[in-house]
Amino acid sequence: xxSVGLHLPTLSVQEGDNSIINCAYSNSASDYFIWYKQESGxxxxxxxxxxxNMDKRxxxxxxxxxxxxxxxxxxxxxxxxxxxxAVYFCAExxxxxxKIIFGKxxxxxxxx
Amino acid sequence: xxxxxxxxxxxxLKIGQSMTxxxxxxxxxxxxxxxxxxxxxxxKLIYYSVGAGITDKGEVPNGYNVSRSTTEDFPLRLLxxxxxxxxxxxxxxxxxxxxxxxxxxxxxxxxxxx
Numbered sequence: 001x002x003s004v005g006l007h008l009p010t011l012s013v014q015e016g017d018n019s020i021i022n023c024a025y026s027n028s029a030s031d032y033f034i035w036y037k038q039e040s041g042x043x044x045x046x047x048x049x050x051x052x053n054m055d056k057r058x059x060x061x062x063x064x065x066x067x068x069x070x071x072x073x074x075x076x077x078x079x080x081x082x083x084x085x086a087v088y089f090c091a092e093x094x095x096x097x098x099k100i101i102f103g104k105x106x107x108x109x110x111x112x
Numbered sequence: 113x114x115x116x117x118x119x120x121x122x123x124x125l126k127i128g129q130s131m132t133x134x135x136x137x138x139x140x141x142x143x144x145x146x147x148x149x150x151x152x153x154x155x156k157l158i159y160y161s162v163g164a165g166i167t168d169k170g171e172v173p174n175g176y177n178v179s180r181s182t183t184e185d186f187p188l189r190l191l192x193x194x195x196x197x198x199x200x201x202x203x204x205x206x207x208x209x210x211x212x213x214x215x216x217x218x219x220x221x222x223x224x225x226x
Contacts, residue, residue, distance in 0.1 A: 009152075043116075043202050043217030044155065089154055099145070099170060100215070102154035 012109040019077040021106045023090035026071060030092040034100065035064060035075045038087045047075070047088075077108075085110045113138050116218035118203050124224045125193040133188040133221050135203030143206045144186040145215070146170075146178065148199040155202060161186055162209075193225045 013019045025033070031052035036044035050057045050064045050073075057064050063076040073090050087107045093100040119134045137144065142163050147155040147170075157170030161180040175197060177189045186205075190197060201221045207213040 041220075043204070043220050044215075045217070046214045049214075099157055099160055101171075102147075102156070104154045105152075 009104070010107045010109060012111055013080050014111045015080060015082060017080055019075075019080045019084065019108055021075045021077075021088050021090075021108065023073040023075075023103055024071060025073060025090070025092050025103075027092060027094065027101075028071070029094045032093040032100075033064070033066060033073050034091045034093070035062075035073075036089045036091060036102075038089065038105070040086075044089060080108075080110055082110050082112075084108060115139065116203055116205055116216050118201075118218040118221050120221060121219070122222045122224075124226060125190070127193060127195065127225060129190075129193045131190050131193070133190070133201055133203075133223075135186045135188065135218060136184050137186075137203075137205040137216070138184065139205060139207075139216065140183060141205035141207050141216075142183070143208060143213075144180065145204040145206075146176075146186070146188045147202045147204065148172065148197075149202060149220075150199050158188065158201075190223075195225050197223065198225045199223060 034049040035047045037047050038044045048059045048062050048064050050066050061078045065074045087105045089105045090103045091100045116137045145160040146158040149155050156172045158176050159170055159178040161167045164180050164183050167178050180186050203218040204215045206215045
């Protein structure tokens, strides 16, 4: 069936380095993708989104890249800080769908 | 605005008991959602609503029921608790369809069924 998945369950990054979190999706009809951050004991929080007519979108310290050819999504966090420690989820939605599908999540661990 | 609020924060149920998880949003959002999150896993959609009086099943609706009598409230009812329903439950809302509008999540309800 259709699914959204992640390559790595845990990612450890040195403080100050850049982080790259990857996500694969299989539904070719998906045209809207979202990255969420979930801190321990809290609900997911929207970080950044991208539509299928774009390859790249930048926010504050975060960049999302979309490769539709290989159905791959990535989240880049620049100059990773201790506050970036969390689980990151990618999610997908299709055109005018009423719901989104979440991937499994990647835990980002910041090394001092 | 308080955003999305959920009660209770934590609950222990015995097998076979029923309970209602409350969710309220004060952002005048049309869309509301219930997800469950099992340990180390992503969120799975249980039920959602696109407006008062309208509800639809998500990926994992069995064992649950919902109602949407007002724009603000979207309670989730566990009909007869089972150990498989031990999870963290998140309520979310958005102004409109998820392809255009951000979802806002509540803090979650941690449920344990023993």
